[in-house]
Amino acid sequence: MTVEHGVEPAIRADARRNRALILAAAQRALAERGTAVSLAxxxxxxxxxxxxxHRHFPTKAALLEAVVQHRVDRLATLAADRLTDPDxxxxxxxxxxxxxxxxxxxxDLCDLVQSDDGWPRALLRGAGNRFHRALGALLASAQRQGxxxxDxxxxDVLDxxxxxxxxxxxxxxEDPLAPAVALILDALRTHPSPVTEHPTADRNETVDGNETSAPCAVCGTPVRRPPTGRPARYCSPACRQKAHRLRNGSRPLTTDR
Incomplete structure (x- = not known):
């Protein structure tokens, strides 16, 4: 039986289209329902x-591997394409x-890939290597730009x-990047954002984290800043009374003999 001119390429294009449809559908189904989803x-x-x-993927294992490979290859392409960005x-x-x-x-797919149940991983290894090379090239380029x-x-990035x-x-x-994740990524920068830097020692905070005003005018002890009103000048009623006596010319009480 002969194949008419142009029919075979059309069949191949149709097969490629069906494969792409299957992979896209499998990706969505697996994300929603996990690996328990059926081929049907x-x-x-x-x-x-x-x-x-079944013609494209005789077993579910073959389909799962193809889905993961497709995703990792897309990430590799994404990383490689960004190598032309100015920044x-x-x-x-x-x-x-x-x-x-x-x-x-x-x-579920990530857990399956990390398991040790013996299912084929040759395609995944190839896709993983391509992604690592593209990510490494992008990392090196970003480091060269400072x-x-x-180090x-x-x-490190994969970890x-x-x-x-x-x-x-x-x-x-639908949530944005978690704040903790943003902090971790920011630590990779040569110059982290100020929000992630440690507070300096001159913030004048007490051990329990309460802000303080100037030291007590009598004994020098840090004075806790009230939430409202003017900052206090004395750390205690005793120091306030001692200051009052000093202002009035009274001799302060003392235990010296």
């Missing part, structure tokens, strides 16, 4: 027949934020992703 449900969401899904520091932190913000919805600390390596994703999972998908 994926087929329904993709608008294709169950046989079409490499902004590009690096934008990629970091995107990874952290979009990963919590793929929790935006990221020179940071790509494995930070793990911790930040765990923090972000406690927030809703």
């Amino acid at each position: 449900e994926v087929a329904r969401r993709a608008g294709v027949g169950a046989g079409t899904v 490499q520091g902004a590009a690096f932190f934008a990629v970091c934020t995107h990874v952290i913000m979009t990963t919590p919805g793929n929790k 935006a990221v600390r020179r 940071v390596v790509v494995t 930070i992703f793990t911790g930040c994703v765990a923090i972000q999972r406690h927030r809703r998908a």
Whole structure:
């Protein structure tokens, strides 16, 4: 049987379109329902027949691996594309934020990838290597521009992703980046934002964190600042009375003999 001219390329294009539809549907279904979702449900969401899904992905394991590979490849492409941005520091932190913000919805997939159940991972290793290379190149470029600390390596960034994703999972998908995550990412900068720097010692705070005014005019003890009204001049009624006696020319009481 011969294939008419132009039919075979059309069939290949149709197959590519179906594969893309299946992967997109599987990504959404897995994010919503976890790895328990059936291939039939994926087929329904993709608008294709169950046989079409099975032709592309004979087993659920094959589909799960393809979904993760597709996501990691998209992250690798994102990182590689940002290498042309004029501000490499902004590009690096934008990629970091995107990874952290979009990963919590793929929790079950991430857990499956990190498990040790023997399912195929050759595709994942290749995609992971591509992402690591692209992220490493973006990190190095941001460091050359002076935006990221020179002592940071790509494995540090990957470890930070793990911790930040765990923090972000406690927030809703529509919520912004968690403040703790923003602080962690800011620590990667060569010059962190002032909000993340430690307070200086001259803030004149007591041990319990209450703000203080000038020292007591009599004994020099720090005086707690009241929430309203004028700052107090004396630390206690005793010092206030002693100051009153001194002003009136009275000899202060003393235990000296």
